[in-house]
Amino acid sequence: MTAIAEDRTIPPAVLFRAFMAIGMSGFGGVLPFARRELVDRRNWMTDAEFAETLGICSVLPGPNIINIAIWFGTRHGGALGAIAAFSGLVGVPLVLLLTLATIYGHYAGEPRVSAAVDGMAASAAGLVIGTGLVMVRRVQPDLATGLVLLMVFFAAAWLRLPLPAIIAVAAPLGVLAARKRA
C-alpha cells in the first residue's frame, strides 16, 4: 500500500520545510529522523517504501540522506522539488554550523575554550566508535563478514591506506561473504 501516490506533487515550500525539520533535528547524523518525518509524521511513504528508497540511495554514490532528499524531491516536485528538499536539509544547518565555527574561531585562543573543544573531540570520537559497535551488534557478523570488517578497519585506521584501494578490495569480498551467508 502506498502512503501517497508516487506522482503526487508536493509544493516545494512544503518539501523545504519537511527536510529542514529533518536537517535540524539530529546531532551526529539525521538519517533516523528522515524516517520519522517522512513515514510517521507526514505519512508520505510507507515503511517499506522508505526502506526501498534508502536501499537505492545507499548504493548510489554520495551521502545517503542527501540522496534521499534529491530522490524524494524529484519524485514529488521535479527539479524544483529536489532543490527545495536539498536546500531545506542543508541550508539552515550549514549557516548554523559556520556561525558556530566562526564564534569558536574568535575564542580558540582562550585555553578554557580550546580545552572544552578538546574534550568534545574526545567524546565525538567515542560517539562514532559507539555507533560502529551498535551496528556490529545489530548485524551479528559471521566469520567471513567479520573478517572483511576487521580487514577494512585495520587498513583504514592503522595502515592508513587510500580509501579507493580499500573499497576496491573489500567490496567484492563483502559481496562474496554476504552471498555465502544467504
Next chain:
Amino acid sequence: MSVLVTLFLMFASMSLLAIGGANSTIPEMQRLVVAHGWMDATQFAHAFAIAQASPGPNMLVAGLIGWQVVGASGAAAALAGMCGPSCTLTYVLARAGDRFSADPRIARLRAGLVPVSIGLILATGTVLAQAADTDPSRTLLTAVTAAGTIWTLRNPIWFLMLGAAVGALLG
C-alpha cells in the same frame, strides 16, 4: 592547481566513496587534509567535533573544512564536490523511474557493503580518538561516550556537552 579546484575534486571523490554515509570517509578526509598541510590531526578532530555539536547531516563537515581552508568560497567548493556529481546522478535516476529499484543485485550489493561501512566507521572513531585522546582523562571520555552510546539511548548532544564540560574543567 587552484585550491578551490583541489577542494572540489577531493570532496567529489569522497562523495563517490561514501559507503554508508559521510562518516565512512573521515579517515581518508583526514589523511588528505593533513597531507595538503591544511590542518593537523588535532585541528581536524576539533572541526569534526564542532560539526557533530551542530545539528544537520554529517557531510556538513566538508563545508566546514572548506570554510577553514579558504573561507566561504572554500565551503561552496567542498560542498559542491560532496553533493554536485552524486546529486545529479540521483536526480537522473529518480527521473528514470523505478525500473532498477527491484533489482535483486541492489540488495546483494547493499548487504556486501555493510561490513565495509562498519569497518570504516570504527576506523573513523579510532583515527579521531588517536588525535583527540592526548591524556588519560580524554581516553576515559571517549570510552564513557562509546559505552553510553551502546547502552543508553541518550541524544548524542549530551555526551558532547559532557565532553566539553570535563575538558573545560580539567583543561
